[in-house]
Amino acid sequence: xxxWRKRHEGLDxxxxxxxxxxxxxxxxxxxxxxxxxxxxxxxxxSLRVAFxxxxxxxxxxxxxxxxxxxxASSAARDAAVSVKRVVAPKDVITVLKRGSxxxxxxxxxxxxxKKAKKGKGKKGVTKxxxxxxxxx
Amino acid sequence: MxxxxxxxxxxxxxxxxxxxxxxxxxxxxDAEDVTSETFERALRYRKxxxxxxxxxVAWLLGIAKRCIDGGWPDRDLAAEVADxxxxxxxxxxxxxxxxxxxxxxxxxARDRELxxxxxGSDLTARQIAEVLGARTNAIEVALHRALGRLRDVLGEEEDxxxxxxxxxSR
Numbered sequence: 001x002x003x004w005r006k007r008h009e010g011l012d013x014x015x016x017x018x019x020x021x022x023x024x025x026x027x028x029x030x031x032x033x034x035x036x037x038x039x040x041x042x043x044x045x046s047l048r049v050a051f052x053x054x055x056x057x058x059x060x061x062x063x064x065x066x067x068x069x070x071x072a073s074s075a076a077r078d079a080a081v082s083v084k085r086v087v088a089p090k091d092v093i094t095v096l097k098r099g100s101x102x103x104x105x106x107x108x109x110x111x112x113x114k115k116a117k118k119g120k121g122k123k124g125v126t127k128x129x130x131x132x133x134x135x136x
Numbered sequence: 137m138x139x140x141x142x143x144x145x146x147x148x149x150x151x152x153x154x155x156x157x158x159x160x161x162x163x164x165x166d167a168e169d170v171t172s173e174t175f176e177r178a179l180r181y182r183k184x185x186x187x188x189x190x191x192x193v194a195w196l197l198g199i200a201k202r203c204i205d206g207g208w209p210d211r212d213l214a215a216e217v218a219d220x221x222x223x224x225x226x227x228x229x230x231x232x233x234x235x236x237x238x239x240x241x242x243x244x245a246r247d248r249e250l251x252x253x254x255x256g257s258d259l260t261a262r263q264i265a266e267v268l269g270a271r272t273n274a275i276e277v278a279l280h281r282a283l284g285r286l287r288d289v290l291g292e293e294e295d296x297x298x299x300x301x302x303x304x305s306r
Contacts, residue, residue, distance in 0.1 A: 013283060013290075017240070017255035020233040022158035024150060028168050033146045036175050040143065040182075 142185040142192035143178060150175070152193050152257040153200050159240065159252030160204055173207075174200040190266045197257055198267050201249070239289040247282035254279055 063069050143149070153174055158167045177199050178185075185195050240251055253264045261279065265272040 013236075013287060014255065016232070016236050017251060017286075018258075020236045020240075021155040021256045022163040022167070024154040024168065024171065028154075028171075029147060029150050032150055032172055032175060035172075036143060036146060036179060039176075039179055 140187050140192075142182060142187075142195060143175075144192075149193055149196055153196050155256035156197055156252045157200055157204065159256040160248060162241075170200060170203050173203050177203070190263060193257065194259065194263045194267050197253065197259070201267065235290070239286055242289050243282065243285060246278070247285060250275070250279050250282050251286070 060069070063072070150171065154167060154171045157170045157174075158164075161167055161170065174196060178196055181199075185192065189195070240248060243251070249268075250264065253259045253267060254261075259267070261275045262272045264270075264279075265275045268275065270278075
């Protein structure tokens with residue numbers, strides 16, 4: 001044993017051990033790398049989808065508990081009406097013009113405003129209608 | 137806090153885990169199986185990796201160690217290495233490697249493990265201490281002793297000619 005040591009003083013056993021380490025086949029490295037990457041990605045993707053789904057459910061439950069769903073739907077309806085009013089204003093006006101009074105009495109005539117005569121009274125002021133005298 | 141992905145740089149990790157496994161079990165399909173199993177487990181438990189506790193390679197080697205200790209049956213590594221060294225027309229370098237491998241295979245499991253972690257996976261004594269749950273100076277002493285035993289085995293080997301040749305040429 002001592003002889004061996006003496007003979008091999010120059011031998012670096014640690015370097016031999018490092019040099020003697022086994023290397024995996026390149027095909028094995030490629031195959032394993034691809035599999036790990038693929039599995040890692042699909043796991044991360046499914047986790048992400050599950051997280052988004054859970055978050056949506058929680059938000060819906062929270063909203064429903066305070067009547068937020070009804071509020072949101074009515075808001076959406078109002079928004080739709082507003083959009084409709086902007087996009088198709090004619091229809092909206094037609095709807096507004098219709099009414100029972102209009103059907104019964106027809107379209108009201110425009111009131112004529114009498115012009116004040118020149119020199120009498122204040123300019124541009126119309127005479128107030130006379131009311132019956134106050135009798136107490 | 138953002139977590140570092142322990143499997144971000146795969147190729148060097150695969151090489152180091154494989155080298156460790158091969159030192160423990162011998163080169164070949166079994167070593168490939170254990171390496172694959174290690175990475176499968178690492179993927180499954182990648183959330184449990186804590187960068188404060190050590191480098192990804194140390195974490196992976198801990199998994200590989202558990203794979204070997206828990207599932208794979210012990211093989212007669214010394215006999216396998218001896219069988220493969222029987223061929224006479226091997227080149228010097230190959231013979232030298234086989235001689236060292238045969239000597240490593242005759243060591244006990246603890247020494248082999250230390251050598252696998254230190255020279256197979258290039259871990260420092262501190263990293264080995266993290267993997268094995270021991271103190272750094274205890275690992276340094278154990279490694280020193282393991283190398284001493286390996287030198288003894290190599291000294292007892294009858295077939296040390298290739299190693300001797302290389303030693304003389306230096």
